[in-house]
Amino acid sequence: MLKRFSVSIDKLLIEQFDSFIKKNKFANRSQAIGHLVREALVGLEWEDNKEVAGALTLVYDHHKRDLVKQLLGIQHDFTNNIISSQHVHLDHKNCLEIIVVKGKAKQIRELLNRLKSIKGLKHIALTATTTGAQI
Ligand code: NI
Numbered sequence: 001m002l003k004r005f006s007v008s009i010d011k012l013l014i015e016q017f018d019s020f021i022k023k024n025k026f027a028n029r030s031q032a033i034g035h036l037v038r039e040a041l042v043g044l045e046w047e048d049n050k051e052v053a054g055a056l057t058l059v060y061d062h063h064k065r066d067l068v069k070q071l072l073g074i075q076h077d078f079t080n081n082i083i084s085s086q087h088v089h090l091d092h093k094n095c096l097e098i099i100v101v102k103g104k105a106k107q108i109r110e111l112l113n114r115l116k117s118i119k120g121l122k123h124i125a126l127t128a129t130t131t132g133a134q135i
Contacts, residue, residue: 042130046105053131054108056099056115059122063093067120074118075099078111094122102131 009017017032026032045052060067075082081103088096101108105128112126 038135041135042128045130045134046128049105051103051131051133052105052108052128053100053102054129055127056097056101056112056124057127058097058099058115058124059090060095060097060120061093061122062089062095064120067118070118071097071115074111074114077114078107081107081111 017029021029021032024032024035026035042052044050058071060071062068075085078101081101083100083102085097085099088098090096101111108126108128112124115121116124
């Protein structure tokens with residue numbers, strides 16, 4: 001169900017908001033506001049240690065045996081949080097791995113930090129999103 005409300009906002013801010021809408025190709029202000037509110041609510045879920053979901057993306061050289069061993073060892077410590085993982089061989093030496101996670105925000109952050117501590121990782125990123133249950 002949709003509800004209508006009016007908003008008073010600084011002139012400069014609304015101009016910036018309108019160019020944000022254009023740049024991001026939102027259909028209108030309502031759609032853009034809904035998007036931003038949901039972003040804020042997902043951020044709160046993570047801040048408040050709620051049940052969240054996400055994806056960890058890693059890039060590494062699989063010739064680094066110690067790195068691969070650590071990567072697997074850590075994942076086996078988080079079997080409650082890891083839903084699935086996908087491994088893609090990018091080229092002769094580089095691998096990309098996507099680990100789909102779910103659980104308390106603190107646990108996911110701990111997993112992220114444990115993985116970050118592995119020496120030799122080329123890149124790691126967390127897409128922090130929601131289970132969708134409360135939004
Ligand atoms: Ni590979």
